[in-house]
Amino acid sequence: MTRSSNPNTSGRHDRAWAFLTGSLDSDQADTFLSDAESNTDTLEALLDTGEELLQYRSLSDAHLRADRVGAHVDGLDVDRALAAEHDPDQRLEAALADGKTRATAWRRFRRFTRRPALGITTVLIAAAATFFIAVQRPAPVPDYTGAWRNGTSAVRAVSGDFGTYVVGNEADLVIRPVAPMTSSSPEVRVYLGQNGGALAPVIAETELGRAQSVRILLPVTSEIGPGTHRVVVLVGSDLDGANPEADSPHWARFETTMQVVETR
Amino acid sequence: MSTNGIGSRSRETDALAPATVEAARIGNHAAWTIVITRYQVLILSIFLGHAIAHARAKEMSQDVWLKLYLRAREGLIKILNLPGLPIREARYRALDELRGQRRAGPTAELDSVTLESPEPSLEEQASRKSELIQVRRMLLALPKRQRQVMLLAAVRGTPHAEVAQTLGISTARSKQTLSDARARLRRIRQMPAPIREVYLSITADGLSPHAVVERQGISRATLHDHLLSAKQLIQQGGTR
Numbered sequence: 001m002t003r004s005s006n007p008n009t010s011g012r013h014d015r016a017w018a019f020l021t022g023s024l025d026s027d028q029a030d031t032f033l034s035d036a037e038s039n040t041d042t043l044e045a046l047l048d049t050g051e052e053l054l055q056y057r058s059l060s061d062a063h064l065r066a067d068r069v070g071a072h073v074d075g076l077d078v079d080r081a082l083a084a085e086h087d088p089d090q091r092l093e094a095a096l097a098d099g100k101t102r103a104t105a106w107r108r109f110r111r112f113t114r115r116p117a118l119g120i121t122t123v124l125i126a127a128a129a130t131f132f133i134a135v136q137r138p139a140p141v142p143d144y145t146g147a148w149r150n151g152t153s154a155v156r157a158v159s160g161d162f163g164t165y166v167v168g169n170e171a172d173l174v175i176r177p178v179a180p181m182t183s184s185s186p187e188v189r190v191y192l193g194q195n196g197g198a199l200a201p202v203i204a205e206t207e208l209g210r211a212q213s214v215r216i217l218l219p220v221t222s223e224i225g226p227g228t229h230r231v232v233v234l235v236g237s238d239l240d241g242a243n244p245e246a247d248s249p250h251w252a253r254f255e256t257t258m259q260v261v262e263t264r
Numbered sequence: 265m266s267t268n269g270i271g272s273r274s275r276e277t278d279a280l281a282p283a284t285v286e287a288a289r290i291g292n293h294a295a296w297t298i299v300i301t302r303y304q305v306l307i308l309s310i311f312l313g314h315a316i317a318h319a320r321a322k323e324m325s326q327d328v329w330l331k332l333y334l335r336a337r338e339g340l341i342k343i344l345n346l347p348g349l350p351i352r353e354a355r356y357r358a359l360d361e362l363r364g365q366r367r368a369g370p371t372a373e374l375d376s377v378t379l380e381s382p383e384p385s386l387e388e389q390a391s392r393k394s395e396l397i398q399v400r401r402m403l404l405a406l407p408k409r410q411r412q413v414m415l416l417a418a419v420r421g422t423p424h425a426e427v428a429q430t431l432g433i434s435t436a437r438s439k440q441t442l443s444d445a446r447a448r449l450r451r452i453r454q455m456p457a458p459i460r461e462v463y464l465s466i467t468a469d470g471l472s473p474h475a476v477v478e479r480q481g482i483s484r485a486t487l488h489d490h491l492l493s494a495k496q497l498i499q500q501g502g503t504r
Binding site: 010013014017020021022029033036037043046047049050051052053054055056057058059060061063064065067068069070078079084085086087088089091092095096098193195196197198228230245246247253255257 | 305306308309310312313314315318319322345347348351352355358359362384386389390392393395396399400403404405406407408411414415418419420421442443446447450463466467468469470471472473474475476478487488491492494495
């Protein structure tokens, strides 16, 4: 058995797929099989492709899935997931642009500070900034930390698996500011991104606690459905026009994920 | 070693030991268990790939193995080509099934013979489950048209002619899009794990860069570098 010195991975995997799905005529199939028997790369492509085919089919075939992974696996609602409208390349470009903007701003500052004539100016600016920060009161909207709550009789989430719910539960999230807040009654908005989809505002009950914590009670309806959903909470004094995807000094943004499964 | 970079599961593609093949050729039961363990996924995938329902595909796979084992026991196999022989047998049976000509499986006096396909271990099941969840995420990292073709052709097993009709494209375009999608999925699989994780978090899960930095415990600069690497790896195969 030989190993090809000029591997054409994509071509081999395409031919393996065509072979396994019966898309090759008899002669082509015989040629491919002879190749697989004499060439390790082709055999490897065939074995890989067989495993790949079973993985894809098991996403849509519950019996095959049960045979391969044993217990029932929830949250694999492929139809719904694949109907999503998002553009992954656009998401990647947006994330790269976000990083580039930050890096560019930092590089400009570094260039600025390296200019010899501006050494004194830089020192003065740094001193002024330090003084300014020192006399400032705490930021009006601090960051929040938070966690899903679980297991109470009222909420009835999947026992022992925080952040995992079934339809009919009430997802229970508590977030707390990491520093004191100046606003005693901030506005709270909750957004949900279903299965990797865009964030959309949802109606959720919110309770402000004594230590300025916020409890969010979100009914897990059949419209939300199974899957992994992003949950974003904005807290601020004025959230009109707020963008839930963006950070801002005007609001605190807390993001987490919630898992909805089909059965307990 | 498989090119599937997800999970810790690996599969040897080196030929079986000559002693094992020879033992199988003369009908040794233990040797056939090793052979089946190695190639059962491949044989089942031939039946499923030919649009044969799962229950029937399982039955036909077992028939293939049983027939070969019994022939070996009777000393009727002079040369045992693996995996060529079971593949050819499975392919002929699949084509017969599609033509409506079912071959009778081994019955009657052969019923007393047991040749069970080994069940996957709990570790293997957990590994496959984790891979399945990752595969679903990776499908979400495909451009919309590739995702649609993957769902119809690869996940559901719909023939390309029907896929083309449903999506209003040519059959050739459907095949090409499936090829592009599978190539892109292979490139995602082959990414180093930390790069793949941030790439899928952004493109499939739709998390913000801020959330990814928090969740992964990495710096903004690292995130940016990982995403840049992911973009380069994806583009290595073109952007069709």
